[in-house]
Amino acid sequence: MIANERAALADSLWAATANPSPERPPLHGEAEADTVVIGGGFTGLSAALHLAEAGKSVVLLEAETPGWGASGRNGGQVNPGLKATPEETEARFGPDLGRRMVAMSGGAGDLVFDLIARHGIQCAASRCGWIRAATTPKALATLQEIGRQWRDRGAVVDALDADEMERLLGTRAYPGGLIDRRGGNLHPLNYALGLAEAAERAGARIHGHSRVSGVQSTDDSVTVSTPEGRVTARAALICTNAYTGGLAAPLGQSVIPVTSVQVATEPLSDKLRRTILPEGHAPSDTRRLLLYFRKDDAGRFVMGGRGALGDGSIGKRQAALREAAVRLYPQLEGVRWRYAWGGDVALTRDHAPGLHLIAPRVMAGLGYNGRGVGMATAMGRVLAEWAQGRPGAELDFPITAARPIPFHRFRRIALGATVAAFRMLDRVGI
Numbered sequence: 262m263i264a265n266e267r268a269a270l271a272d273s274l275w276a277a278t279a280n281p282s283p284e285r286p287p288l289h290g291e292a293e294a295d296t297v298v299i300g301g302g303f304t305g306l307s308a309a310l311h312l313a314e315a316g317k318s319v320v321l322l323e324a325e326t327p328g329w330g331a332s333g334r335n336g337g338q339v340n341p342g343l344k345a346t347p348e349e350t351e352a353r354f355g356p357d358l359g360r361r362m363v364a365m366s367g368g369a370g371d372l373v374f375d376l377i378a379r380h381g382i383q384c385a386a387s388r389c390g391w392i393r394a395a396t397t398p399k400a401l402a403t404l405q406e407i408g409r410q411w412r413d414r415g416a417v418v419d420a421l422d423a424d425e426m427e428r429l430l431g432t433r434a435y436p437g438g439l440i441d442r443r444g445g446n447l448h449p450l451n452y453a454l455g456l457a458e459a460a461e462r463a464g465a466r467i468h469g470h471s472r473v474s475g476v477q478s479t480d481d482s483v484t485v486s487t488p489e490g491r492v493t494a495r496a497a498l499i500c501t502n503a504y505t506g507g508l509a510a511p512l513g514q515s516v517i518p519v520t521s522v523q524v525a526t527e528p529l530s531d532k533l534r535r536t537i538l539p540e541g542h543a544p545s546d547t548r549r550l551l552l553y554f555r556k557d558d559a560g561r562f563v564m565g566g567r568g569a570l571g572d573g574s575i576g577k578r579q580a581a582l583r584e585a586a587v588r589l590y591p592q593l594e595g596v597r598w599r600y601a602w603g604g605d606v607a608l609t610r611d612h613a614p615g616l617h618l619i620a621p622r623v624m625a626g627l628g629y630n631g632r633g634v635g636m637a638t639a640m641g642r643v644l645a646e647w648a649q650g651r652p653g654a655e656l657d658f659p660i661t662a663a664r665p666i667p668f669h670r671f672r673r674i675a676l677g678a679t680v681a682a683f684r685m686l687d688r689v690g691i
């Protein structure tokens with residue numbers, strides 16, 4: 262993808278409707294802090310906020326502006342839980358750590374909505390629940406089993422039949438689904454900007470346009486360099502997710518960046534609004550190349566999906582999303598589509614995020630597999646706990662080494678072929 266095509270991906274509905282936010286000038290010269298945070302998305306901003314609230318001095322360095330990455334461009338669904346089911350997580354990580362991971366990931370919605378309430382973040386947050394829409398009977402059975410596992414652990418997660426789905430979604434396209442009442446939706450960029458302001462009020466210093474080019478670590482300290490400055494700290498947190506590139510190699514090779522794209526209409530008429538997602542939910546469906554959709558608080562219809570990788574251009578994918586939206590809601594035929602954008606999701610081999618020790622005083626958290634509104638916020642808190650000296654064994658997430666995915670470069674190509682195959686299987690409904 263050419264550079265200006267990538268830059269255009271940041272030109273989102275969320276950027277067009279963002280709350281005013283102060284300029285954050287680049288770092289100039291030398292600075293010191295207890296912790297330096299690299300990357301100003303949900304992970305880094307949550308880490309900075311939690312550290313500053315604990316009385317620690319924090320400098321956050323963001324290559325562009327806070328929320329510029331996936332955090333400011335996503336679907337805004339607050340969807341609790343890891344990709345693995347609670348039982349799979351507990352079986353893999355054991356009854357103690359596994360249960361803590363399930364509680365941390367399942368509680369990610371509580372964390373997000375608590376932060377929003379506590380800091381008065383204006384981001385159109387709605388805790389109406391996250392709906393997962395089944396596309397096949399087999400997918401419905403899987404969702405029902407996931408629902409049972411969460412209910413066994415005390416979460417309010419309910420099955421929805423075709424009639425309830427039709428009432429909540431305004432379409433009969435889905436035979437059933439699940440509603441996880443811990444989730445909901447929000448304006449993602451305004452949530453990120455609100456976290457940045459809350460972190461600054463608590464004392465964090467945030468610099469925009471400060472791309473980190475090097476991280477040097479000794480046993481006692483770590484020094485992080487940008488083109489015009491340097492920060493020396495006791496710990497560094499790398500929170501660059503799918504945009505990590507060559508920083509702290511092989512960190513960037515532990516994830517595969519995949520572009521997810523979105524399109525949005527002009528505000529719909531009141532009549533249309535009442536027929537589409539009347540209670541303001543933001544569902545995602547279970548097809549392999551999932552679709553996720555919602556309205557924003559001005560009543561624009563937003564549709565998102567994966568697959569812009571070796572599978573036609575970004576523009577083609579966005580056109581396909583507009584067609585999918587009209588198939589789902591024929592009443593959208595003829596409505597003007599005003600916005601088209603996208604961003605990179607970080608996929609991992611085991612579909613779980615990574616908490617990676619890069620050097621004795623450097624930790625990274627990344628790889629949310631498209632579920633980062635809740636999980637990245639929760640991971641930021643874990644990173645903040647580690648930076649304050651909490652032993653690894655007491656954290657709610659396991660620390661591992663960052664392992665490059667074998668043949669990383671070719672994985673992107675292989676993934677392109679997989680995307681094309683998945684699209685075909687989704688089309689025939691298998």
Ligand SMILES: Cc1cc2nc3c(=O)[nH]c(=O)nc-3n(C[C@H](O)[C@H](O)[C@H](O)COP(=O)(O)OP(=O)(O)OC[C@H]3O[C@@H](n4cnc5c(N)ncnc54)[C@H](O)[C@@H]3O)c2cc1C
Nearest residue numbers: 300302303304324330331332335336338473604632633634
């Ligand atoms: C289109 C799209 C839709 C999505 N929809 C959803 C959804 O509905 N629900 C959900 O839960 N998740 C969703 N996700 C995933 C979610 O957005 C991410 O998991 C989450 O935002 C990751 O946050 P982060 O802070 O780790 O990374 P990012 O928000 O990507 O932030 C990383 C930041 O690091 C900065 N950076 C990179 N390198 C450097 C450097 N060298 N120096 C300084 N800064 C640097 C970047 O500029 C960037 O701002 C979606 C993602 C995309 C792209």
